[in-house]
Amino acid sequence: MKCIVGIGGMTNGGKTTLTNSLLKVLPNCCVIHQDDFFKPQDQIAVGEDGFKQWDVLESLDMEAMLSTVQAWMSNPQKFARAHGVSVRPDALDTHILILEGFLLYSYKPLVDLYSRRYFLTVPYEECKWRRSTRSYKVPDPPGLFDGHVWPMYQKYKQEMEANGVEVVYLDGMKSREELFHQVREDIQNSLLNHSYEGGPDPGLERHTYNSGHSTARLAASQQDTA
Ligand SMILES: Nc1ncnc2c1ncn2[C@@H]1O[C@H](COP(=O)(O)OP(=O)(O)OP(=O)(O)O)[C@@H](O)[C@H]1O
């Protein structure tokens, strides 16, 4: 069973933090970070507003990102080995790929490949504050957030919604731990539900969460009511 999970949403929503936690616990889990596909600085257009247009799809080499996803799809085991992910003997048939980034659901060739699309958001003030504490490879010039980053976020989110792309919104104001447990449980339940449809054991049934339910029981009770 192959499963591609998107951890998307706004800048500073907590995507990388959540992804790094999930990577530690999900079996046979590889990751592709969209930020690794930014074009070189001299290829980033300068807008009429005078800002380098970092937050548009054209600033990313999405063809290269897609090729990397296709390499995983054609041989996830080989991809895992090449990226230092050791395949777990109790979950040989389970392969998870996390795509992590701020424009995951705006590039048509990728949009239907996801099993689950998560979308982290925080309020404007929190986003602006978190961003002000960060230092990117190319530091934000004064005014970039209000002049470029936030308007582009709104534009792409509106387009995504207008195109009917289904996402699971996550409240980035929740604690890191709460988000981790919520998403971990959700992914594991959807994997277990798939395995009940006839696939082999994904090696997940022994986990128990704060709710006191094992994922197997949660998956079973969801099936009962389906
Ligand atoms: N749940 C959370 N609650 C409070 N702060 C958080 C939470 N998750 C992450 N942070 C903090 O918010 C900032 C942004 O987190 P992170 O780098 O994970 O976001 P991102 O969505 O990957 O951002 P970017 O746009 O840079 O890729 C970091 O300083 C991080 O420590």
Ligand SMILES: NC(=O)c1ccc[n+]([C@@H]2O[C@H](CO)[C@@H](O)[C@H]2O)c1
């Ligand atoms: N990674 C980079 O090269 C880079 C350079 C300038 C700005 N950014 C910002 O990264 C965010 C996505 O994680 C976007 O909001 C970019 O503005 C990244």
Ligand SMILES: [Mg+2]
């Ligand atoms: Mg990040």
